[in-house]
Structures are given as structure tokens and as C-alpha cells.
Amino acid sequence: EAALAAANANPGMYCIPHMDEFEQGLKDPALAERMQSGPNAMVVVMPKGPPMTGATFVRSFALNLFEALACVMLLNLVGEHVPTLADKVVLFALVGLFNGVSSYCSMSNWMCLPWRFAWTNVFDNVLGFALVGVVLHYVM
Numbered sequence: 001e002a003a004l005a006a007a008n009a010n011p012g013m014y015c016i017p018h019m020d021e022f023e024q025g026l027k028d029p030a031l032a033e034r035m036q037s038g039p040n041a042m043v044v045v046m047p048k049g050p051p052m053t054g055a056t057f058v059r060s061f062a063l064n065l066f067e068a069l070a071c072v073m074l075l076n077l078v079g080e081h082v083p084t085l086a087d088k089v090v091l092f093a094l095v096g097l098f099n100g101v102s103s104y105c106s107m108s109n110w111m112c113l114p115w116r117f118a119w120t121n122v123f124d125n126v127l128g129f130a131l132v133g134v135v136l137h138y139v140m
Contacts, residue, residue, distance in 0.1 A: 004045060011047045016040065042111060071095065071132050075140060088133035096129025097122065 017035065022028035071092060075082070082091050100122030108118040 004043070009045045011045050014043045014045065016043065068132065071129070071136060072140070075136055079140075085134065085137045088137045089130045090133075092133035092136070093126050093130040096125035096127070099129070100125035 017031065019025045019031055022031040082088050104118040104121040107113045108115050
């Protein structure tokens, strides 16, 4: 914390070590040696100020609205094949499964995020999108 404050780091994601610090980039044997000896880290520096602002809520709402509209478009494309509530719940639970696995499991694989984090978010996506199926069944 003190080192980041002293460096006055700008908001962003930083990799330690970073390939740009090595003459041959990813092909540099010194980078491979440094990665082997550790420590290795990814650090996200957040903007100064409170983490939950009105702008955070607006961005989250816009993202949720985009997801809901995408689900409505999907349902319009395949609607006749998913006539029942159960069909819609399964369809959108699968959308949530695909969404969660493709994003959170990729982050766990490539960014070394804990797998428990990934699977918890996959589960959350499946439940959330299944709920979208329930809502759309009764709204449309």
C-alpha cells in the first residue's frame, strides 16, 4: 500500500513483473527466470474516492439492461421452441452457464484468480439468468 501511494500509481491493472521490463519481452530468458523465482502479481489500482458511486450504479444498470435486451432478442429468435416456463428457465440458465464459464473461468485460467471465485460467479450467473427466464416468461 505504501509503495503504491509513494509511486502515485494511476488507476489501472499492473503486472509484476511485466514483459516490457525485459529486452526480449516474453521471449526473454530473464523474464522466465524472474517468473520462476517470484513473487508474481497482478495489482488493480482503483481510482481515488469511494468505490460505490452513482456512476457505478448507472454503469451496472446499463450492463444489466444490455443483458436483458440480449435475452429478449434471443427469446424472440427461439421463442417457439421454448414455450414453457421450464424451457425458458433452462435456456437462460444455460446462457448464464456459458457467460460465467467463458468469462470467470477464463480469468481463473489466465489471470490466476482463485477457482472458488470463478465457480461462485458461474453459479451466480446461472441463477441470475434463470431468473431472467422466469421474468421473461411472464412478461412476454
